[in-house]
Amino acid sequence: MTxxxxxxxxxxxxxxxxxxxxxxxxxxxxxxxxxxARLSLRAVARELGMVSSALYxxxxxxxxxxxxxxxDAYDSLGEAAETAHARVADAASLRRWTAVCxxxxxxxxxxxxxxxxxxGTPVPGYSAPDxxxxxxxxxxxxxxxxxxxxxxxxxxxAPPLPPELAPEADRMAAxxxxxxxxxxxxxxxxxxxxxxxxxGFELFGQFERVVEAREEFFRHAAVRLGRAAxxxxxxx
Amino acid sequence: MTxxxxxxxxxxxxxxxxxxxxxxxxxxxxxxxxxxARLSLRAVARELGMVSSALYxxxxxxxxxxxxxxxDAYDSLGEAAETAHARVADAASLRRWTAVCxxxxxxxxxxxxxxxxxxGTPVPGYSAPDxxxxxxxxxxxxxxxxxxxxxxxxxxxAPPLPPELAPEADRMAAxxxxxxxxxxxxxxxxxxxxxxxxxGFELFGQFERVVEAREEFFRHAAVRLGRAAxxxxxxx
DNA sequence: CACAAGAGAGAGCACTGCTCTTGCGAAGGG
DNA sequence: CCCTTCGCAAGAGCAGTGCTCTCTCTTGTG
Numbered sequence: 179m180t181x182x183x184x185x186x187x188x189x190x191x192x193x194x195x196x197x198x199x200x201x202x203x204x205x206x207x208x209x210x211x212x213x214x215a216r217l218s219l220r221a222v223a224r225e226l227g228m229v230s231s232a233l234y235x236x237x238x239x240x241x242x243x244x245x246x247x248x249x250d251a252y253d254s255l256g257e258a259a260e261t262a263h264a265r266v267a268d269a270a271s272l273r274r275w276t277a278v279c280x281x282x283x284x285x286x287x288x289x290x291x292x293x294x295x296x297x298g299t300p301v302p303g304y305s306a307p308d309x310x311x312x313x314x315x316x317x318x319x320x321x322x323x324x325x326x327x328x329x330x331x332x333x334x335x336a337p338p339l340p341p342e343l344a345p346e347a348d349r350m351a352a353x354x355x356x357x358x359x360x361x362x363x364x365x366x367x368x369x370x371x372x373x374x375x376x377x378g379f380e381l382f383g384q385f386e387r388v389v390e391a392r393e394e395f396f397r398h399a400a401v402r403l404g405r406a407a408x409x410x411x412x413x414x
Numbered sequence: 415m416t417x418x419x420x421x422x423x424x425x426x427x428x429x430x431x432x433x434x435x436x437x438x439x440x441x442x443x444x445x446x447x448x449x450x451a452r453l454s455l456r457a458v459a460r461e462l463g464m465v466s467s468a469l470y471x472x473x474x475x476x477x478x479x480x481x482x483x484x485x486d487a488y489d490s491l492g493e494a495a496e497t498a499h500a501r502v503a504d505a506a507s508l509r510r511w512t513a514v515c516x517x518x519x520x521x522x523x524x525x526x527x528x529x530x531x532x533x534g535t536p537v538p539g540y541s542a543p544d545x546x547x548x549x550x551x552x553x554x555x556x557x558x559x560x561x562x563x564x565x566x567x568x569x570x571x572a573p574p575l576p577p578e579l580a581p582e583a584d585r586m587a588a589x590x591x592x593x594x595x596x597x598x599x600x601x602x603x604x605x606x607x608x609x610x611x612x613x614g615f616e617l618f619g620q621f622e623r624v625v626e627a628r629e630e631f632f633r634h635a636a637v638r639l640g641r642a643a644x645x646x647x648x649x650x
Numbered sequence: 651c652a653c654a655a656g657a658g659a660g661a662g663c664a665c666t667g668c669t670c671t672t673g674c675g676a677a678g679g680g
Numbered sequence: 681c682c683c684t685t686c687g688c689a690a691g692a693g694c695a696g697t698g699c700t701c702t703c704t705c706t707t708g709t710g
Contacts, residue, residue, distance in 0.1 A: 188677085189676090190676080190677065190686095194687090194688095197688095213535075215451065215535075218665085218666065219666080219667065220665080228690085229689065229690050229691070230666095230667080231668080231669080231670090231690070232688070234667095234668075234669085239667080239668080240667065297614075297618070297620075298534045298535030299449075299531075299534030299618070300618055314620075337638070339634075340630075340634055342630050343627065343630050346627040346630060350624070367624060368612060368635040368638070371608075371611045371612045371614075371615040371620070371621075372612060373611065374611050374620075375607045375608040375609065375610050375611020376604060376607045376608060378607075378614065380607075382535070382536055384533075387547075387589070388554075388586070388603060389586075389603060390582060391581075394576075395604075398575075398576055398579050398600055399604040402642065403608075406642050425708070426656075426708055426709090430657095454698090455697080455699090456697065456698080464657095464658070464659090465658065465660070466697095466698080466699085467658080467659075467660080467699080467701090468657070468658050470698095471656080471657060475699080476698065476699090
C-alpha cells in the first residue's frame with residue numbers, strides 16, 4: 179500500500195505507470211505497423227532502449243501485453259462510437275443507429291490491426307479473460323440504448339418471433355436490456371453481429387472485386403440493418 | 415514434362431504428390447488442434463519423421479503451406495454448403511437459403527480453426543494470392559444461385575434502392591450475377607457478409623453470456639437474413 | 651547402364667518468448 | 681542520518697522457431 183489513492187502516488191509508482199504506458203504505446207505502434215502476429219516483446223524492448231527481460235516486470239507474458247492492448251482497443255472503439263452517437267443525440271432513432279454503425283466502420287478502417295485483434299481470430303488459443311467484457315460490451319450496449327430510446331418514442335416495432343425463441347428472447351431482455359420488448363431482442367442482437375460481418379468483410383478483403391462503392395454500400399446496408407432490427411421512421 | 419497428363423504420371427511424381435498430401439494432412443491436424451498461430455513447420459516435419467529442411471522441397475515457405483490450407487478450407491466449406499444445398503434442391507427458395515446458411519454454420523463449428531484461418535485475421539501481413547479467389551467465392555456464388563432461381567420463380571423482390579447506389583448495383587449484377595435484377599444485388603451481398611458476422615460472433619465467443627439458444631437463434635436469423643435479401647415465400 | 655535430378659540429412663543463422671541470477675540505486679524505516 | 685530492503689534492469693542462457701546452404705545418397709529416366 180502506498181499512501182492514499184490518487185494522491186501523490188509515490189514517485190516510484192508514478193515511474194511504473196509511466197513505463198507501463200510507454201510499453202503499451204510502443205506495442206501499439208508495432209501492432210499498427212505489423213499486426214499482432216508480428217508483435218515482438220524484444221522489438222518493443224529495443225524501441226524503448228531496455229532489455230527484453232525487463233519488460234517482464236510490467237507484463238508477465240506476451241499474452242498479457244496483448245490482453246492490455248485488446249482492452250484498450252475495445253475502449254477506443256467504444257469511445258469512438260459513443261462520441262459519434264452523442265454528436266447526433268437529438269436526431270431520429272434510425273439516424274443515430276447508422277451513426278454508430280458508421281463510427282464502427284470508420285474506426286475499423288483507421289485501426290485495421292487493432293480491429294483484427296479484437297474481432298479477428300482470438301490470438302492465443304483463445305482468451306477473453308473476463309476483464310475485457312465491460313469494454314467489449316460498449317458498442318453492443320450503445321446499440322441497445324438506441325433501440326431503447328426508439329422504443330420509448332414509439333419508433334421500434336418488434337418483428338414476429340417464432341414461439342421456440344420466446345424464452346430466449348425473454349432471457350435476453352431480462353439480462354441485457356430491461357425496458358425493451360423481448361420480441362425485439364433477437365433481431366437487435368443479430369443486427370449487432372451482422373454489423374461486424376459487414377465491417378470485417380470489407381476490412382479483410384472479402385469485398386475485393388465485389389463491392390466497389392464501399393461508402394455508399396455500407397450506408398445503405400446500415401439503414402437496412404436498423405430497419406431489420408425494428409427501427410422505424412426516417413433516416414434523416 | 416512427364417508423359418501425358420493424368421496417365422501413369424511417373425513413380426517419382428506420384429511419390430511427390432503423396433508426400434505433399436501427407437504434409438498437408440499433418441499440417442491440417444496441427445491446425446485443427448492448435449490453431450494457425452501455433453502451426454510449426456518443424457513440428458509437422460517431426461510428425462512425419464523427416465527433418466524440417468526437407469519440407470522446403472514441397473512448400474517454399476510456411477506461408478505457402480498456409481495458403482494451401484486456406485484454399486483447401488475454402489473448398490471444404492464450399493463443398494459442405496453445396497451438398498447441403500443439393501439435399502434440398504427441390505424445396506422453396508427460402509428453405510434452400512437457410513440450408514446453405516446452416517451448412518456454413520455447422521462447418522464452422524466443426525472446423526473452428528480452419529474457419530478462423532479463412533475468415534479471421536489474415537495471417538501473414540495479408541495474403542489471398544488470387545489463387546484462392548475461386549475457392550473463396552463458392553459460398554457467395556451459391557447464395558447468388560439460390561437468389562437467381564428464386565428470381566426465375568418470381569420469389570425474389572428487390573428492395574427499394576437509393577439512387578446513388580444504382581450504378582454500383584448495375585456493376586454488381588453485370589460482374590457477379592447476370593440474370594439477377596441489379597436492385598437486388600446490394601441486399602444479397604450484404605446478407606452474405608452478415609451471415610459470416612453471425613457465424614463469426616458465435617465462433618469467436620462474442621455471444622458468450624448474450625446468446626444461449628444458439629441453434630434456434632441462428633435459424634431465425636437466417637430466415638430473416640433471407641427475407642432481408644429479398645426472398646419471399648415460406649421457409650418450409 | 652550411366653548420370654543427372656531429386657530428396658533427405660545436418661549444421662547453422664537470426665530470431666522468438668521466457669527464466670534465472672546478479673548487481674545497482676533509490677525509497678523509506680529506525 | 682545510516683542502513684536495509686525492495687524494485688528495477690541487465691545479462692546469460694534455454695528451448696523453440698523459420699529458413700538457407702551444403703553435402704550425400706538414392707532413384708528414375710533417357
